[in-house]
Amino acid sequence: MLDLDPEFLDKYADLAAVPDRRGALPEKVRHFIRLAVAANSTHLYLPPVRGHIRRALDAGATPQELMEVLECCATLGIHAMNIGVPILVEVLEEAGVRSGASELTEYQERLKAEFTANRGYWHSFWDEILELAPEFFDAYTEFSSVPWKTGTLEPKVKEFIYIAFDTAATHLYTSGLRLHLQNAVGYGATAEELIEVMEIASTLGIHGLLEAAPILQEESGGRDERA
Known part of the structure; x- marks a missing residue:
């Protein structure tokens, strides 16, 4: 990137540094957010993960806190149920197989x-999952509650992690984003903190350039040599 377009890299560095200059979030929490953006399953961009972990540790984070960040990221998979089950319900009702919710x-x-x-909230998008797949919901409750029952991160920071991967361009899970924004505000998060989480997540687009620029340089260099 520096060889091919130093001005673009300079402008990206300025963009990425805005949260660091403003500092609404503690330094280690900013690294938690960057880790959550890179290490969640809808993006899973591994090259920067080690650096984010190292810099979080340097900023005072503990291995337990970082494991908790990754555990929160692992809950992303449940969105298949959050999206899929309501559509299943619509299909069943259209087919006349279902006429409405059953009593719990x-x-x-x-x-x-x-x-x-355990989780500190209830949302209506859990209703149909609870009704149609109670055993799965039981297991998911235990799985997702581990960081909330034994973890060391304060509740609003856990919500920041959920917000980071829900708002990331590779996921954009808007109903979950709204819920976790509401939860974070309920735990005392400020607008400045929440904006900073989203600012960090919005730099995800540079990862495509980090992968493609070396290929461009290699291919264009080869053409120069052949010429």
């Missing part, structure tokens, strides 16, 4: 209460 059993009511206690 005692087991399902207990699961709803446990999720609300």
Whole structure:
């Protein structure tokens, strides 16, 4: 990038440094956000992961905190159910197989209460998953609650992690983004902190250039040599 277009690299460096100059988030939390953007399953851009982990440790993060960031990222897979189950319900109702929601059993009511206690919220997009797949929802509640029951990050920071990968261009899960923004505000997050999370996530586009620029340089250099 420096060889091919130093001005562009300079402008990117200025863009990426805005959150660092403003500093609404602690330094280690900014590295948590960068790690969440790179290491979540819809992007999984591995080259910078080691650097983000190293710089977070240098800024005072513990291995437990960083593991918790990765554990929060691992919950992204549930969005297949959040998106898929409502569509399944529509299909079943169109086919006349389903006529409406069933009354929750005692087991399902207990699961709803446990999720609300462990995760600190309930949202209507869980209703149909709880109804149609209670055993899966039970297992997911236990899986997703680990950072909330044994973790060391404060609740709003965990919400920042969810916000980071929900708002990232490779995912754009808007219903989850709205929910986690609301949760973060409820935990005391400021507008400045939340904007900073999204500013960090918005630099994801440079990863394509980091991969493609060396190829461009290699190919164009080869042509020069052949000429």
